[in-house]
Amino acid sequence: MSFSHQFATTPTGHLMLGGCDALTLARKYGTPLIVYDVDQLEAAVSQFTQTLAASGLTSAVCYASKAFSCIAIYQLMARLGCHVDVVSGGELYTALQAHFPPERICFHGNNKTKAELEFAITKHVGTIVIDNFHEINLLKQVLTNQNATVNVMLRVTPGVQAHTHRYITTGQTDSKFGFDLASGQATTALQWILACPRMNFIGVHAHIGSQIFVPDGFITEINRLCTLIAQWARNFAVIPAVLDIGGGFGIQYTNDEHPVPVKTILQTITTTVKQSFKQAHLPLPALWVEPGRAIVGPAGTTLYTVGSEKHLPGRLPYVAVDGGMGDNIRPALYDAHYTALNAACPTAPAINRIRLVGKYCESGDVLVDDLRIAPLSAGDIVAIPVTGAYGYSMASNYNRNCRPAVVFAQRGHSQLVIRRESYSQLVINDLPYEGSN
Template identity: 40%
Template sequence: MVMELKERNNHFIFSGCDTVKLAQEYGTPLYVISEDIIQERCKEIREAFLDKYSNTKAAYASKAFLTLAMCKIIDREGLGLDVVSGGELYTAIKAGFPTEKIMFHGNNKSWEELEMAVKNDVGRIIVDNLYELEILGEIAKQHQKKVKVLFRVTPGIQGQTHEYIITGQKDSKFGMPLETQKIYEVVEEVMASEYIELTGFHFHLGSQLFENDIYIGAIHVMIQLAQELKEKLGFILTELNTGGGFGIRYTDHDKPKPLHFFTGAIMETVKEQCDKYHLDMPTVIIEPGRWIVGEAGITLYTMGAIKEIPNIRIYASIDGGLPDNPRPALYRAKYDAIVANKTNEAPSMTATIAGKCCESGDILIWDLKIPKIEAGDTLAVLSTGAYNFSMASNYNKLPKPAVVLVKEGKAEVIVERESYENLLDREIVPEYLKK
């Protein structure tokens, strides 16, 4: 676990900051992101992967958490950026992120998104399907540019995780299935193109994975494909993007592995298979997102109504819930939490943490063991750095929380809290309804 539980005066201290004071100063719900932990994770990527092996790259999967400030941090730490939409690409461009270090993913990129990528010289476009390849070719020709691409393929490997976050199986909305003859035809077509340069392949097996055997299996499939393409078409694999998905700790049931558990197996297998087929080692790319930012984030809430149903359950309601963290409702995701202003107090009750939305499914944590609580207490939910801010909504017309970046005891707002006025900024009343 990257984050060690620290306290001061019975208050939970996160990245040197008193979380109770953060809640008082900035209000709740409040996303808190630790730059210290992000830096620690990026350092581990450099030491266990980038500096240890030649011809390697790492790109932060920005869908996990992306702001202008996060772009600046990732650039400073020497990583590339993986984006999946025009909005994420626009954010990176506005932040001044080097576009040659951007990889553009997505299973249904629009003409406008692809044109933005081509015009801004994005480093790699990860082509998901033949329709995308066709329109990308037209755009590249229109702008007289040669675009470097990787093909996303589904190697037919399935990881052990929630069914909604597995992506490497044959039956997937992502990537091209490995039907050998079709792949031959597409590769041959691209090799003849003036405007598209195929550098290699990308696969992603899923998220929140704790074993490395599926990466090994996928690499076996991919290097064998590379050997067949070289033999039949003369295609030389120069880049292999193995995706991300490395698991993190949400609760004590999760047993995350260090990065080298995955990267060591990946690199050893690529080398072994390339030696077997007499191929040159390609550049190997990883795309950790959740692994970098997940445990670097917490969310602070204020406790409100506490409802006891005798002999059944105690519901402790917070001032947020489903709109700022939809993952429990979507994936049955589990979280751990502490009462931030009672860090030293032993658990004396069990309560279910309920959100404030008008939904029975708005339950953040079932049966949490905590000290005796009361309205006004501060609850800190751990490991919310990934896919919480990114997936936040305005359901029930709730404004989105602020985001605070903390580092060595100092805090800075990097996303302002939405106001009620912000909720109506883009709404228009037709003239006939004004009468």
């Protein structure tokens, strides 16, 4: 399927995002600009919730907010009935500033600090996902000091190798995340937790990676976790109420990628859970999933303004835009691929072949290395679709550039949800050097 078929256009042929003319949005808010189609966000969440509900399993959709975190997205997820997972004190603070219900927050992370755990317990976060033995001791201290209790899940590393980039695999045995299953670490961790009356053990969690296109890894993950839970039931008379299989559902960035539809993968997951737990003579758990990219990725489009060009004999011409690796590090970080469109004529024949690059002082600042696109000139607006995940959340001030603005668009209306940074904000934490005298 051609990517151009997924986009609506205005009567004048311009790219339309959330019912708004992309060129109008660029003029109104400036560029670089990340635009989220709110209807698309809502539809993505609905696909998860409805498919899980149809399975008959008790379930929860936990939005993995590391994909994109701001007050507005937490407000939307709260309204849609989601849980959220956070991986830092900053994400937790942002969710609470959005008045997200703390009981529906899961706190992840492989190196939570004592201060972060104290903050989470003080704010009555619903679940702490414990990642290592150090954290068990740290959390025990915090709970004792605050005379508190908390629900906990154990993050298990199930030894499943997801077919994705090595930087975004997380379920293999050699991983910085979670308790290893094969060596018995997970069972030892369970014993530590059961010995602490302030920790209410509610579930087991695993995450096998990101950009997963087929369900095979999930099937193996579920079967291994079910086997582990059956062992715990026999040896400790403990059966966790929640099975959290993580996220990692793949999305299509370019025409060359063909992930299995999320609905199909979810149906395979729910069928596997029911079959595995029935065969093990275990009660069905509540199934939690943690989509992040699959919700926000396709809904986001980044708009840039074209600037300079460079032409070399026998080489692809360089066409530079006013953003780049500072607002989308993924191509430089792990060779992620995107496509791009001329926002003034997104369905026009792609007769030009260029290398689309950013403005940052790095040769690796390449957004699309080999792009076929309609002709571009300085001042034109380029749109890169499917940039809603890990663009803004990984954005930086490299070269002292300001991070972009973010807009939510829905049915012809747009709203600024993150202001563009200003130069004065870049130096707000800088202090003058007063010398050694």
